[in-house]
Each structure stands twice: as structure tokens, then as C-alpha cells.
Amino acid sequence: MRARGKQPIIPRISAALFAGFYGVCGIPGANGYAFNQIVPDVRQPASVSGGSACPVAAHEIAAPGAIAEQWSTVLGTNPVTILTQNQTATGRLNEIEQAITQSMAVWTGVSGTTLVPGTFAPIARTATQNACGADGVNSICFDQADAAFTPGILAFTRVITADIIGVQVGTGAPATQVGQILDADIYFDPSSSTITFATPAALATAPTAYDFESLLIHELGHTLGFSHSAVLSAMMYPFAPAPGTFTGTRPTVQQPDAPLGNDDIAGLRVLYPNPSDTVNVGSLSGHIVPANPLSLPASPPGVTGIFGAHVVALDAASGAVIGATLGGWSCSAPGPAQFDGTYLINHLPVGHSYQIYAEPLDNTVYPSLVSPAITSLCRNPTTDAGWPPLQACVVPQVNTSFTTRTRPGT
Amino acid sequence: MSYAQRRRFLWILFLGGLVLLAVAASATTMSRLKLNDLAQESTAVARLRCLGSTSLWEQGEIWTETKFEVEQREKGPLPEIVTVRLIGGSVGHLHSRVDEVPAFRTGEEVYLFLWARNGEPYQVLGWSQGTFRIARDPRSALEVVTQDSASAPIFDPQTRTFRRGGIRNLPVAIFRERLHKALRLQNQ
Numbered sequence: 001m002r003a004r005g006k007q008p009i010i011p012r013i014s015a016a017l018f019a020g021f022y023g024v025c026g027i028p029g030a031n032g033y034a035f036n037q038i039v040p041d042v043r044q045p046a047s048v049s050g051g052s053a054c055p056v057a058a059h060e061i062a063a064p065g066a067i068a069e070q071w072s073t074v075l076g077t078n079p080v081t082i083l084t085q086n087q088t089a090t091g092r093l094n095e096i097e098q099a100i101t102q103s104m105a106v107w108t109g110v111s112g113t114t115l116v117p118g119t120f121a122p123i124a125r126t127a128t129q130n131a132c133g134a135d136g137v138n139s140i141c142f143d144q145a146d147a148a149f150t151p152g153i154l155a156f157t158r159v160i161t162a163d164i165i166g167v168q169v170g171t172g173a174p175a176t177q178v179g180q181i182l183d184a185d186i187y188f189d190p191s192s193s194t195i196t197f198a199t200p201a202a203l204a205t206a207p208t209a210y211d212f213e214s215l216l217i218h219e220l221g222h223t224l225g226f227s228h229s230a231v232l233s234a235m236m237y238p239f240a241p242a243p244g245t246f247t248g249t250r251p252t253v254q255q256p257d258a259p260l261g262n263d264d265i266a267g268l269r270v271l272y273p274n275p276s277d278t279v280n281v282g283s284l285s286g287h288i289v290p291a292n293p294l295s296l297p298a299s300p301p302g303v304t305g306i307f308g309a310h311v312v313a314l315d316a317a318s319g320a321v322i323g324a325t326l327g328g329w330s331c332s333a334p335g336p337a338q339f340d341g342t343y344l345i346n347h348l349p350v351g352h353s354y355q356i357y358a359e360p361l362d363n364t365v366y367p368s369l370v371s372p373a374i375t376s377l378c379r380n381p382t383t384d385a386g387w388p389p390l391q392a393c394v395v396p397q398v399n400t401s402f403t404t405r406t407r408p409g410t
Numbered sequence: 411m412s413y414a415q416r417r418r419f420l421w422i423l424f425l426g427g428l429v430l431l432a433v434a435a436s437a438t439t440m441s442r443l444k445l446n447d448l449a450q451e452s453t454a455v456a457r458l459r460c461l462g463s464t465s466l467w468e469q470g471e472i473w474t475e476t477k478f479e480v481e482q483r484e485k486g487p488l489p490e491i492v493t494v495r496l497i498g499g500s501v502g503h504l505h506s507r508v509d510e511v512p513a514f515r516t517g518e519e520v521y522l523f524l525w526a527r528n529g530e531p532y533q534v535l536g537w538s539q540g541t542f543r544i545a546r547d548p549r550s551a552l553e554v555v556t557q558d559s560a561s562a563p564i565f566d567p568q569t570r571t572f573r574r575g576g577i578r579n580l581p582v583a584i585f586r587e588r589l590h591k592a593l594r595l596q597n598q
Binding site for chain 1: 443447469471497503505506508533537566568
């Protein structure tokens with residue numbers, strides 16, 4: 001894909017790119033989906049850092065029973081944080097726990113990944129008031145008035161990752177992989193008198209409540225390493241449905257992953273690939289480069305392609321979004337990240353034709369505006385004292401003001 | 411397309427964005443705050459310049475404290491230097507992250523809608539929603555602001571187009587005009 005660089009006098013928004021880009025090639029590899037990325041600390045020995053400054057996607061260990069989760073049964077009562085259909089004390093807890101278990105099953109119900117129903121250990125209960133905290137235990141809390149809440153915040157997930165192996169959080173086990181998630185806690189706001197959440201069973205009679213299951217599935221996506229997606233139909237899209245409604249389709253026994261969008265599914269296959277999968281092994285890749293290289297930013301040095309464009313792959317037959325990524329960089333050991341305009345959408349079903357759309361960026365956009373996923377692609381002596389210069393980089397400004405043309409790729 | 415046509419096109423897109431903002435209901439981690447809500451709920455509003463950040467452990471979490479020089483006060487009393495505390499950050503080999511929590515670079519200028527409980531440090535109201543970054547066009551020197559929560563491009567599979575919501579690339583003068591109007595509404 002070739003983009004035509006142009007520096008208009010005023011900010012310019014061009015029409016969306018439509019590329020007749022067909023064909024799938026089987027080139028599996030790392031890429032830049034909207035994941036929580038972390039650059040290993042290469043100041044440490046390679047035995048603990050891996051020796052490469054290439055960003056690593058934050059992830060859980062996908063082994064049987066490896067992801068433990070507990071939830072605090074301490075529930076807000078004034079206001080009521082979670083509405084349930086069953087009003088008995090035991091019934092309420094069971095109904096909430098059923099929604100939690102079902103939400104976890106959504107992420108383990110996707111084919112072609114190493115997340116399987118047994119990956120999550122059976123959910124545990126705790127009666128601790130403030131169960132959420134950096135203690136090495138993944139927790140879900142409904143009545144913890146965390147100091148991070150401000151008006152307007154419904155719920156959030158705080159994820160802690162390690163940039164070398166061997167470190168630990170609280171009583172948790174030491175990291176055995178770089179980028180391993182050591183603690184991921186989900187907080188639901190208990191303090192607002194105007195915010196309530198409702199279980200699926202209770203939602204129909206609580207039209208002003210937010211769907212607890214939709215929010216929890218989204219937050220669990222963060223605990224698995226996802227950042228936000230910019231695809232409207234994705235579960236990881238940052239905006240939830242209106243109160244009284246829910247995202248996508250409710251999960252069923254036959255289709256536990258029904259609420260997920262194809263973008264979520266493709267991302268999960270990238271994050272937790274199943275090596276024995278023979279179906280979702282296709283990739284779409286290319287470069288977004290300016291026709292006029294002089295239009296590239298002079299600083300930082302080494303930028304050879306358009307950075308920060310949003311690239312989306314659609315199934316040509318159904319029109320469904322199959323995958324999306326923020327393009328513009330690549331990395332091969334020993335790093336650092338190269339801002340060469342590369343995009344790669346990986347783990348796509350083979351035997352399909354795809355259409356590619358690329359976002360036309362406009363005006364000045366700081367990397368931090370585009371996605372948290374790309375703000376942490378680089379470390380350098382300024383951000384980290386003693387960082388080796390040969391493995392250092394600076395995230396450039398997202399490229400601006402380009403109109404797009406395409407040519408067939410491979 | 412002529413200069414006038416392009417400018418008109420930009421305004422149409424901007425107004426379209428406002429319509430989208432009105433349609434969007436709420437966020438998974440956030441409930442939607444309009445400019446009037448931000449003006450009303452905030453403790454203080456100011457144009458600030460980032461002086462630097464430090465991350466630290468406190469009360470069992472990693473927090474990042476960012477110091478700002480106050481350039482222009484729009485609402486509420488603020489000292490010359492204000493410290494904003496937000497969840498997340500990096501300490502040692504541990505990296506704590508919460509999506510939508512803004513991070514700031516030394517030297518960058520922003521409008522922030524600040525919020526604090528009594529006796530507690532300032533936070534950014536609504537996180538990405540209360541963060542408006544200032545950019546300057548290198549040719550015209552025109553300053554524009556973009557709301558963090560409005561910057562992500564959204565792909566709509568139905569229309570196969572990218573779209574945006576919230577405040578984006580709005581000239582600072584117009585942004586201040588709208589802000590002052592929202593603040594006046596609050597005082598009525």
C-alpha cells in the first residue's frame with residue numbers, strides 16, 4: 001500500500017481509503033495490535049530480559065488453571081452497586097458469580113487460541129472489603145472506593161506487568177516471561193448515586209442500569225492484555241451500549257464467545273496463538289509510505305514510513321471486520337522498534353478475500369492520543385537512565401495530512 | 411478543493427463529530443461527559459505546561475504525579491505549580507496501566523479539567539475526557555485543542571468509514587469561548 005504524502009496549508013481530512021487488496025499470505029509473526037505493550041529492560045542481562053528491545057504484548061500465562069480470579073462479595077448497598085433478579089442474599093451472590101463465570105467463558109470459548117475453559121481457575125470468593133490492590137491476586141471489586149475514581153468513571157482495570165523475568169507483585173509468583181501480567185484488578189464504581197449495574201437477568205427490569213456482563217467482558221479483556229479497539233463492533237471498543245442494553249449477542253452454551261466481535265477474536269488469536277491451529281494462519285501485511293519521503297518527519301531520525309494509521313481488514317464476502325491494527329512500526333531482535341510504516345494483521349482465516357481500509361489521519365496528533373498501545377513502544381536514555389543507545393528509540397509524532405492511494409501488495 | 415471549501419468541509423466534519431458525541435451513550439470505563447458536564451463537575455480548569463512526572467508506590471498502588479506550571483486559570487483557585495496524581499506508571503521493573511488514564515510529556519501544553527476530593531491531590535476529571543492537548547500548526551501558528559477521548563479513530567463497519575467524536579482540532583480561541591459559555595451556564 002502506498003500513501004501519497006502531501007503537506008497542505010491547512011489541516012486536511014481526506015476520504016477513507018478503499019483498497020482492492022485481495023489475497024492472503026501465510027506469514028505469521030509479531031505485530032502491533034491494540035495490546036498493552038511493554039519494552040523489556042535490556043539494561044539487565046539477556047537471561048532475564050531476553051536481550052531484545054522489541055515491544056512485547058502484555059499477557060497472561062495460558063496454562064490449565066493458570067489464571068486465578070477472585071471476587072469480593074462485599075457489595076455496595078447505598079447505592080446498590082449491582083442489581084440482581086434474585087433478591088435473597090445467597091441468590092444475589094450466585095447470580096453475580098454466574099455472570100462473572102459466563103463472562104470469563106466468553107474469552108475461553110474462542111477457537112484457535114490457547115485460552116480454553118480450564119485456563120481460568122474456578123472463580124473464588126473473598127469477603128475482604130478492599131480485595132483489590134497490587135498484591136499479585138487478580139480481583140474484581142464492587143465496593144472499593146478507590147482514590148482513582150473521578151466523576152464519569154464507571155469501572156476500570158489496572159494491569160501490572162513486568163519488563164524482566166523474576167520480579168513479583170505481593171504474594172504472587174515471580175514472572176517467568178517478560179510482559180507477563182502479574183496483577184489485574186477490576187474496579188466497579190460503588191460511590192455514584194446515579195450509576196448501577198445489572199446482571200443479565202435483572203437488566204430487563206432495570207432500564208437505567210449498565211449491563212454488568214458487557215462491562216465485565218470488556219474489563220476481562222484488559223486483564224488478558226488488550227487495550228481499546230477503535231472498531232465499533234468490537235467488545236474492546238471503549239464505549240459501552242446505553243443503559244438497559246448490552247453489547248453484541250448474549251453468550252450461549254453452543255457459542256460462548258458470541259458477544260465478541262471478529263476484531264476481538266482475531267486479537268485473541270494473536271495474543272494467545274494455538275500452534276496447532278491450521279485455519280487462522282493467514283496474514284495481511286504491507287507498508288504505508290509517503291510518495292514524497294521529504295514529507296516524513298525529520299525528528300526523531302529513522303522514520304521511513306507513515307506512523308499511526310488505523311488499518312482495518314474486512315471480509316470481502318460478508319463485510320465483517322475481521323481485524324484491525326494501528327500500523328506504522330515493526331521490530332526484529334535486538335530492536336528497537338522501527339517506524340517504517342509496516343502494518344500486519346495476523347491470524348486471519350485462510351481461504352477468504354479481504355478488503356483493507358486505512359484511516360486518513362489529519363493534523364497533528366500526538367502518539368498518546370492514538371492509543372496507549374503505541375505510547376510505550378520505545379525506551380531511551382532520557383526515559384531510562386543507562387539505556388543502551390543502539391536499542392533506543394523515540395516514538396515519533398503520528399503522521400499527518402496524507403491522502404491515500406493503493407497498489408496491489410503481496 | 412479551494413481553501414474556503416476545505417474550511418467549510420472541516421467545519422461540517424466538526425459539527426458531525428458533535429452529533430456523534432451526542433449520540434454516543436457511555437463508556438465501558440467512563441460515562442460520557444460533555445463540555446458542560448466537565449465545566450460543572452470540575453474543581454478547577456486551567457491551561458498548563460507539563461514540568462515532569464514521577465511514579466511512586468502509595469497505598470498499595472503505583473501512582474504518577476505530574477507537576478504543571480499554571481499558564482492560564484479558567485476556573486477555581488490554583489497555585490503557580492499544581493501537582494496532578496493519576497493511577498498507573500512505572501516503578502522499577504513493574505509497569506501499571508489503566509486504559510484512558512492520560513500520560514503527559516515534559517513541555518507539552520494542555521487544558522485540564524481538574525477534580526479533587528477535599529484534602530486529596532488533583533486528578534483529571536474523567537481521565538481522557540478531561541484532557542485537551544494543545545497543538546500548534548507549524549505554518550500558521552494556529553493553536554488547536556484535541557480531547558484525548560476524541561482522538562481515537564472509529565471504524566464503522568456499517569458505513570465502512572472512519573469517524574470521530576468529541577472535540578478535535580478546535581482552535582483554542584473557539585474552545586475558550588465554549589468553555590466560558592459552559593462556565594457561565596454553571597453559574598446561572
